[in-house]
Amino acid sequence: MKFAPFLNLLLCLVFAPLSVLGAEAPAEKPNILFIMVDDLGKEWISCYGAEDIRTPNIDALAAGGMKFHNAYSMPQCTPSRATLLTGKYPWRNGYVNHWDVPRWGVGYFDWKKRENTTFARLMKDLGYATCAAGKWQINDFRIEPQAMKKHGFDDWAMWTGYESGVKASAERYQDAYINTPDGSRTYKGEFGPDIYTDRLIAFMKAHREEPMCLYFPMALTHGPLVPTPDEPDAKTGAARHKAMVSYTDKLVGRLVSALDELGLREKTIVIFTTDNGSGSGIVGTRNGKKVKGQKGKESEAGTCAPFIVNSPGLVPSGVETDALTDFSDLLPTFVELGGGKVPEDLTVDGVSIAPVILGKAKDSEREWIMALGHGPARLDEKGVRGVKDFATRVIRDKRFKVWVSSEREIIRLHDLKEDPDEKVNLLGSEKPEHLKAIEKFRKVIDSMPEKDARPLYEPRAANPWDRKVK
Structure with a gap:
């Protein structure tokens, strides 16, 4: 080898720009599709023993992949979302209770705080195209229409959450009020869950040549209980809930079919879970027992979520595992699957379960999990x-x-x-x-602080809809 070319090569290697996450990535980075249903316990997923419904598309993911029995979400909406986005427990990120930002005004999930770094921003650093669709509810898009972009998402279609004083924004299902990069508006005559799903599929088509990280925090099956396009005549609350679960399963099937049609199935890791247990007014039968919905409770029915991982060729099939995991593990898991490492200056509580998912380890490193x-x-x-x-x-x-x-x-x-x-x-x-x-x-x-942290955000001038200190 001649000296000059060799020296040039050496200099390129030494001075090549290093990613914040700098780690050797696999030859082909897998896509990640993370699906999280709103308010649904194991008693409504048939592969977990539900007897009042069939969920064939979700069941197929479990049969062809890995089903977890010891996976914890948090007991309610905001704590679950903040935990999975940041890899931090609520006592550290400050979201130790539910806080509905569009409805209550004060406080928001602040992208300017390093501690609030999301998995989306880290995955973008690894070269991933990122998209989110469904329910966000931890920013007010009236104040910051580009909040999703600032949190690391290239594209999005999110129900705004109920914005105080904006009656149309109450709708997440029929005539859904949705924020996209073009702003917020009512989609008259359209069913929100279809719009969210269509957005993800369109993003897959547009970015099929790039690694993608797709986040689908579903609006389904949270109340209000509504008829679906497939069952418009459902009248009772119980019938509507069942119809909404069936529609959830249908949308999972649509996404998996889209991956198949695009030739992305074998390099896409699909994760299916829920943010907490079913609503308190919902009763399902699981393994011969009646289970009352335990949303907001710290019982197993409120926190031990269905958790299924599937990817033909990447994730072993037909596996059931008692490995411990909780929502704080998602951020480090996504980063490791993408070939990176969590930055040393970013504190996370979670531990990557990528080795378990990929069949390289039979158990996680967790000795305990928390909700x-x-x-x-x-x-x-x-x-x-x-x-x-x-x-x-x-x-x-x-x-x-x-x-x-x-x-x-x-x-x-x-x-x-x-x-x-x-x-x-x-x-x-x-x-x-x-x-x-x-x-x-x-x-x-x-080992935990005596006092929990507060949510980190910069105070703003008061808005008319802000909740007042009592």
């Missing part, structure tokens, strides 16, 4: 904060689970192997395995 965040947050003279200084939370491993009070005390211990319905409180037991579990979880609690 917290239910009920509405409140305002004080400093702005948005949690209801308590220390939010109640639940922590579990593969066998035991503890409930933790706002005084940082363990108030319940359950053996989920023997008592999956959490009826028997073992606190006070002298059995060695119970004492060992208490000691283990006590150390976890002691």
